[in-house]
Amino acid sequence: MTSPQELALVTYSTKPRGGVVHTLSLAEALHRQGVPVHLIALGERDAGFFRPTPVPHTIIPAPRREATLEARVFASLDTLAEGLAELSDRFDILHTQDCISARAAARVRDAGAPVTVVRTVHHVDDFTTPALIDCQRRAIFEPDRVLVVSEYWRELLRTEYDVESHVVANGVDPRRFGPLPAELRSRLRKGIGAENRFLFLAVGGVEPRKGTVHLFRAMSILKDLMDTPPVLAVVGGHSFQDYADYRDAALSALPALGLELGTDVVLLGTVPDSELSAWYRAADALAFPSVKEGWGLAVLEAMSAELPVIASDLPVFKEYLTDRRNALLTPVADAAALARGMRELAESPELRTRLRLGSRPTVSRFTWEASAAQHAEIYQDIRSAGGGARPAGAVRKAG
Missing domain, CATH: 3.40.50.2000 (Glycogen Phosphorylase B;)
Structure with a gap:
């Protein structure tokens, strides 16, 4: 039995924030280019994304809103991990766009799902609690491949986290x-x-x-x-x-x-x-x-x-x-x-x-078509390399 060759783009929300806009726009450009792609997000199942999309998608019902940011993050992480575990046999690559989705996907991979976890780091948040600081660090260290949207963030991840990444710029339609x-x-x-x-x-x-x-x-x-x-x-x-x-x-x-x-x-x-x-x-x-x-x-x-x-x-x-x-x-x-x-x-x-x-x-x-083409090359490189094996120089330190 051959392994699936379908990509999932995963995000923590369906609302019009920058990372979600990026995810939706990238998925649509990949879809236009004939790349098999599926969107997965936390949200209201019947409401869908903030705008209609032709890309196949699954909305995992979001948990109730907790009182603190820390509680919201970990409740969302648990809920998304549970949902991804039920879907993981359909995909060989889970491309995540934020801390919550990256950690959820890594949890599914570490439980035995044969998926490669890709993470785009859009920026690093200024969290103040130890639990959230640790969660964010792990969301940078745990993925198999890390992408960033600018040279500035590539250098920051290299110097502050000792993590190598690949720059793929944002786009616009x-x-x-x-x-x-x-x-x-x-x-x-x-x-x-x-x-x-x-x-x-x-x-x-x-x-x-x-x-x-x-x-x-x-x-x-x-x-x-x-x-x-x-x-x-x-x-x-x-x-x-x-x-x-x-x-x-x-x-x-x-x-x-x-x-x-x-x-x-x-x-x-x-x-x-x-x-x-x-x-x-x-x-x-x-x-x-x-x-x-x-x-x-x-x-x-x-x-x-x-x-x-x-x-x-x-x-x-x-x-x-x-x-x-x-x-x-x-x-x-x-x-x-x-x-x-x-x-x-x-x-x-x-x-x-x-x-x-x-x-x-x-x-x-800077177009989404150009960004999608670069992403497609990275996905192909991952598949050609046999999936989850990390590229040379990308070993992450968990400390």
Whole structure:
């Protein structure tokens, strides 16, 4: 009896967070290229993913939400491991996209399932409890192959974890971000009071990693400096982690900053995928002042929608962004510098045009089709090598 030759992409959620978007987009590109692929995720079985997908998939019912992050992580890990154990005889490769799915897949493999566990490390979280720190370390050491989305994270895994990895960049599907009818653009902007005001879009919700407090402070500076201050619309906010304290503190600080929620700062929340595409086209620029990122999918999405980008000068961004050529880059966590850049972007049509034109080669370079082709070569290499045998130089230290 021959072993199965089907790939499963595994993720911890069905919600529109970066890692899940990556998983779904990669699976769809592989599917278009004729690679047998199946999606597996924790979620609500009848609800499916945040957008429809033609890729065959299995939704394992998620456990009830526990009170603490630590309890949520381990409950999800146990539930996903149980579900994967029942499915593992269908697959020879389990490609996992996060700590929870990586550890669950490794548990199934170690119980005797003949599968190779691949892990994409999108970024490393700043956990504080010993149990979660240990869980994250094991999710990096335990997989048979480790992939990363940038050279920055490849070097970090090498120096801090003594783990070798292979870089496969993220991508974008420009077809998802096509032109928007003028009437719909006008209606969206009017709905948040941005008919005659410059509209910055922020994607990812109000959370520490997105640098939201620095963006709010920059908006406060702009309100004092500009005759017609801009509007900031914030999309997203669903997260496995609980950022309620950060969010509440950031929003409660708005009055002291001279900003009014609903007028200067508008929270759009998690929107349908089609509506997110519309907001990219309705806005005037993307403000993405992250203090930490694995890659920054929202940047590529904005570029695909011909939306100028202002972002932090993080090393990972500088791998594909060049200041004043395809994006405006400002120092990390520097609200004053961010405000200066945002003002220049708002007041300079020439700069916005230059950034739009400069973004086009970047968008054409980073596609999901190219990413899928690279992944397919890695899967073939694993199969040619006989499955789970780890490549030379990839022995991991569990300490």
